[in-house]
Amino acid sequence: MDLRGKKITIHDMSLRDGMHSIRHQFTTEQMTAMSTAMDKAGVPMIEVTHGDGLGGNSLNYGYGLHTDEEWLDAVVPNMTQAKISALLLPGIGIVKDLERAVEHGISTVRVATHCTEADCSAQHIKAAVGMNLDTVGFLMMAHMADEKRLVEEARKMVSYGATTIYATDSAGYLLPDMVSSRIAALKAEFGDEIELGFHGHNNMSMGVSNSLAAIEAGATRIDASLAGFGAGSGNTATEVLVAVCNRMGVETGIDLDMIEDAAEDIALPIMGKPTRISRDSLTLGYAGVYSSFLLFAQRAEKKYGIDARTILVELGRRGMIGGQEDMIDDCAMEMARAKGLI
């Protein structure tokens, strides 16, 4: 694979996707420490919000230690060069939440829908464009749509005004050739008019490989996070991606030593237990299930006595998608009842 001379923008997820792995409990001090270190290391974009995006604070997804605004205020004023983004899932967050985030200094928004439901994003993408934001259409669970469908859905987001489109591997299910074909299909449709991005999860240990496949096929924005801090087995580790890019001659603008230090000295101690591929998080990738279901399924295992993997596989079989955390207890109770456990 020859990627020499390519330039990419790494978008760090530690302060948003990382929320999932600590139940949205980042302190503002931790947010400041991680973001400041990344800003100094040259990370150009950093996402900040509840793991489920603006408005994600809820009984369903978990209450954050702080509000999105408090988290943004702990990050935005300290940035010397990094731009801050927020995630917004229509159906969870609303345009009013976005307006507040803009007041608190975001310059990019990523409007996220399930990969077949892009027409739910019209209201939010149009509003974002109206606020002059760098507006990204974020197609989640991209393994559940084939290339043709993904292009159709992307076309809708572009028609509303999105200028970047992401193929988002929320389940960490995709293998490199599946990433290549999806990004290549988007590239064939949009050429250089629309920027393309890839968001990976490391559930099958494909984080870096999939990111390289995406870069080769034409993606220039790649999501990653410090020490892989993110849902499930985590995202692509930023420091590893930077190292690989350095060797392959891909320009990231990020200082390797400094990003390694940020991951090792700042992110890892905050993680509690290091993000790794466990039998449960591997199951997410294997069965194609939304990565943030992990901790919910593990808690359901404790409550109802059904193995987390069995619950996750069943959720995948039932076609549950991102945001359906409420169905995890429901499914576990049903299975426990069938076994006479409750």
Place this chain on the structure above:
Amino acid sequence: MKINCALIGSGNIGTDLMYKLKRSEVLNPLWMVGIDPESDGLLRAQKDGMKITADGVDGLLPFIKEDGVKIAFDATSAYVHGENNRKLAELGVKVIDLTPAAIGPFCVPSVNMEELLKDDVQNVNMVTCGGQATIPMIAAVSQVQEVEYAEIIATAASKSAGPGTRANIDEFTETTKLGIEQIGGAKNGKAIIILNPAEPPLMMRDTIHCLTTEEPDETAIRKSIHEMVVKMQKIIPGYTLKNGPVFDGKKISIWLEIEGLGDYLPKYAGNLDIITAASVNIAEQMAEEIQGV
């Protein structure tokens, strides 16, 4: 004599209403109003012998008096409902609003119908599909004791959500939240909606979490919830308590499944039926009042 009704909007909701009204003992669906002469709803209405117009509500107005139309159902959009309602109100028509416009008071029949009939309101708003499904459960808890916060997650099959719903997702979340507070009786509310594309399509599911201010009275709340489920099953038989109530400290969680009647869309589209069935329910009561006069 049956009371003549007009259906405004020929999309999923309007067409489903048509089939439900045809079974009514007190209501007669006489007119279907659309804007697209080729729409499936208008074609079906015409085939079924209803009067139709593709000129929007203005195409109906000249016939209101001579056809004795007393009740109209508006299933268009929040943006045009205000104008539609103004024109219909001038001609003395009662309006059931199935858009999220919410000009009139919210109506969740199993919770506040009697109150609305007593006040003889001209326009009632049916909140949202998710609201019709979940607000009765929240009310069942708040009738026992104070609910500090209630949150609902409504999941509908992608195929059951039309373009209007999709283009206005925020109206769903915001209107449902208000309904949770005003009719459900929670001090604060939150609503989440998910559209799931699984094939075959999934039944509508609704999850409700309530936080009570004081320790919950488990026995009384269980009883109240079960009574409300029975009440709801009279409006829509496929209203089922799947799991719960689960008590966890002050949190009470309830999982519902709503199977539709399969009138226009198949049975998975419980989200469609829950709001159309509730609308027919309130309209029939209004019709009986009109007949009584």
